[in-house]
Amino acid sequence: MTKLGGYAGQLLRIDLTNNVIKKIPLSKEMCIQYIGGRGRDAKVLFDELPPEVDPLSPDNILCISTGPITGLLGPTTGRVNVAAKSPLTGIYGNSNAGAHWGAELKYAGYDGIIITGKAPKPVYIYIEDDLVEIKDASHLWGKGTYETTRIIQKDHRGYDTKVAAIGPAAENGVLYGSVIFDYWDAAGRTGMGTVMASKNLKAIAVTGTGSLTVADPKRYAEVVKDAWLAVLEDPGFQTQEHAALGTLVVLGLGNAQGWLPTRNFRETVFELADEISGEAFRDRFNTRPAPIPAGRACLSCPNRCKRFGRITSGKYAGTKGGIEFEGVAAFGSKCGVGDLEAVFHAYMLSNDYGMDCITCGNTIALFMELHEEGILTHDELEGLDLHFGNADAMVEMV
Ligand code: SF4
Numbered sequence: 001m002t003k004l005g006g007y008a009g010q011l012l013r014i015d016l017t018n019n020v021i022k023k024i025p026l027s028k029e030m031c032i033q034y035i036g037g038r039g040r041d042a043k044v045l046f047d048e049l050p051p052e053v054d055p056l057s058p059d060n061i062l063c064i065s066t067g068p069i070t071g072l073l074g075p076t077t078g079r080v081n082v083a084a085k086s087p088l089t090g091i092y093g094n095s096n097a098g099a100h101w102g103a104e105l106k107y108a109g110y111d112g113i114i115i116t117g118k119a120p121k122p123v124y125i126y127i128e129d130d131l132v133e134i135k136d137a138s139h140l141w142g143k144g145t146y147e148t149t150r151i152i153q154k155d156h157r158g159y160d161t162k163v164a165a166i167g168p169a170a171e172n173g174v175l176y177g178s179v180i181f182d183y184w185d186a187a188g189r190t191g192m193g194t195v196m197a198s199k200n201l202k203a204i205a206v207t208g209t210g211s212l213t214v215a216d217p218k219r220y221a222e223v224v225k226d227a228w229l230a231v232l233e234d235p236g237f238q239t240q241e242h243a244a245l246g247t248l249v250v251l252g253l254g255n256a257q258g259w260l261p262t263r264n265f266r267e268t269v270f271e272l273a274d275e276i277s278g279e280a281f282r283d284r285f286n287t288r289p290a291p292i293p294a295g296r297a298c299l300s301c302p303n304r305c306k307r308f309g310r311i312t313s314g315k316y317a318g319t320k321g322g323i324e325f326e327g328v329a330a331f332g333s334k335c336g337v338g339d340l341e342a343v344f345h346a347y348m349l350s351n352d353y354g355m356d357c358i359t360c361g362n363t364i365a366l367f368m369e370l371h372e373e374g375i376l377t378h379d380e381l382e383g384l385d386l387h388f389g390n391a392d393a394m395v396e397m398v
Contacts, residue, residue, distance in 0.1 A: 004031050005215030006068035008106045012132060014125060016199050017058055017117030021132050026111050037065030037102075037112055038094060041083035044114060045092065055087040055191075056198040058118035064105075064164070064204065065112030071103030071212060071299065074224045075231050078103055078299030080164075080181065086190040087198075088175045088359075093190030098298030098305075099182035104162040107208025119200040126156065127206040137202035142168055144352035145180040152205045164204045167354025170197035176359040180351055184296065184306060184322040188356030231302050245278030246295050246307040247325040251333075252277045262333045263388045264365040272338025276328055278307065280340055285309025287320075296322055309344065316345040323347055330361020331398075335368060336388030343391075346398045353398075364397045 003009040013022045034043040041063035053059045062084045069077045080102030086093025105113070108129050115125075122137040140148050148165040162182055170177025170193035177193030178186045187193075196202075214220040231237055241249045254260035255273035262270040274280065287310050288294040294308035306322035319341075327347040337343055350357045364386075370376040371386045378385075386393045 004028060004068070005213060005220075006072060007031060008109050008111045008210075008212065010110055012110050012113045012127075014113060014115050014132075014134070015117045016115060016119040016123065016134065016201065019119075019134055021134070023110075023132075031068070036067035037063075037070070037079075037081035038067075038083070038096070040112065041065050041081055041094070042092065045083060045085065049085055053085055055085040055090065055093075055195060058116075058199065060085050060195055060198070062115040062192070062195050062199065062201075063112060064115070066102040066106050071106045072214065072220070072224075073300050074227045075303070076298070076301050078301060080105070080187070082179055082187040082192040084192055084195040086192075087194050088191040093192060093195075095179070095187035095189040095192050097179070097181045097185045097187040098301070099162070099185035100299045101162040101164055101181040101185075101206065103299045104206045104208045106212060107210050108206050109208065109210050113204070115199060115201065118198065122200050122202050124152065124201065124203040124205060126152075127204070127208075128156070129207070129209055137200075140202045141171065144168065145354050146183060146352050148203055149180070149183055152203055156205060157207050161205050161207045165354070166193040166196045166202060167352060169350075169353040169355040170194045173197075174353075174355055176356040178351075178354050178356045180354060184351070185298065186351060186356065188358060191356075193354050228302065237302070243295075243304060245282060246323075247305045248278030248281060248307055248323065248328060250325045251328060252279070254329075255333075260333050261329055263336045264334060264362075264369040266369065270333035270336075270338075273333065275338040276332040276340050276343055281307055281309055281323065281328075281344070284340065285311060285344065311341055311344060314341060316341045319345045319348050321348045321351065327357035327361065330358050330365070331394060332361075334361055334365040335394045336365075337391045337394050338389070339391035342395050346395050349395070349398045355398075360398060364394055367397065368394075 011024050034040045065081045078098050083094045122141040123134050124137040126133045145165045145167040149163040152163050153161050164181045175191050178188035179193045258268050295304040296306045297304040308322045310320035331346040332343040350360045368388045
């Protein structure tokens with residue numbers, strides 16, 4: 001078939017049970033009728049998954065996909081989609097992440113990967129353009145997502161190798177295991193990391209050196225320029241608050257407007273919001289001088305949603321990484337915790353263990369409420385004093 005503009009033009013289909021790798025052309029009909037990675041993944045699962053399939057059985061199918069403009073320079077074009085039947089909900093599961101991994105997959109020559117079966121032992125998939133291998137991951141099983149990523153990058157092409165990894169939480173059956181892309185970006189929702197673990201698949205690493213073409217480069221450049229201007233000229237963007245604080249800017253706003261989830265959403269205003277705000281994070285942990293604190297955007301995006309920081313003293317010294325609003329709200333206001341060090345540490349721990357930080361924080365908040373209501377007793381919590389606001393107990397729960 002003639003390759004459609006924007007697409008790499010082929011999919012990888014990998015059967016882990018039988019160690020079989022196939023490269024299959026992406027049909028024009030599929031591209032047009034189910035535009036984008038999310039649409040294509042839904043179509044594959046709808047066609048190929050029997051409704052009764054156990055999400056953690058080898059019969060589940062894991063799809064990781066990009067769309068036609070992934071890697072093609074417009075704002076927010078670094079996204080990647082992950083889909084399977086969810087072990088958390090028992091129905092269609094879908095999660096989405098940013099970073100650079102999706103674009104790298106397309107530069108390697110693939111629009112997506114369809115993974116079936118279960119490897120007999122822990123493995124990771126390594127892709128370097130035409131080379132696609134299933135490699136032993138025994139030495140990586142049990143390791144956190146940060147160390148896994150570091151080791152794989154060291155064994156291949158350094159930071160040019162982009163890594164999607166799972167952590168020990170998914171390996172141990174936590175139903176909301178995440179897939180962590182390029183250290184800091186999570187496809188966290190619906191347990192896609194747990195599906196990956198059920199297939200004995202620890203990571204997927206990719207290096208791509210190819211390029212992509214579009215059908216009408218001149219017109220595409222105009223559209224991309226308009227999209228960039230729409231973001232850059234937006235009044236909200238021009239305040240530079242998002243650039244300075246990332247999505248954490250929303251925390252103070254939500255508190256002022258009265259919708260900040262607080263103490264398992266029993267309340268919507270948190271009296272310690274200033275302690276865990278974007279401004280507090282910038283002032284205490286920022287690793288770069290003002291005016292623009294350290295942050296990271298996904299590929300080709302002006303938004304820089306993540307704020308980066310490092311704790312340099314105290315019991316959580318050494319904790320570092322990138323955070324956003326949702327995780328801070330989940331471990332912070334939702335648990336009634338105003339200790340920013342503890343919130344930052346819990347957030348980075350959950351990423352390293354490979355747990356969805358949102359579900360993790362929300363689950364702890366629920367347990368806190370159950371404890372305060374006398375439904376979960378002190379003994380059932382093995383002596384943990386799990387009241388709202390207890391930062392140490394919140395970290396211990398993670
Ligand atoms: S930087 Fe933010 S807005 Fe841009 S793609 Fe990543 S998550 Fe989306």
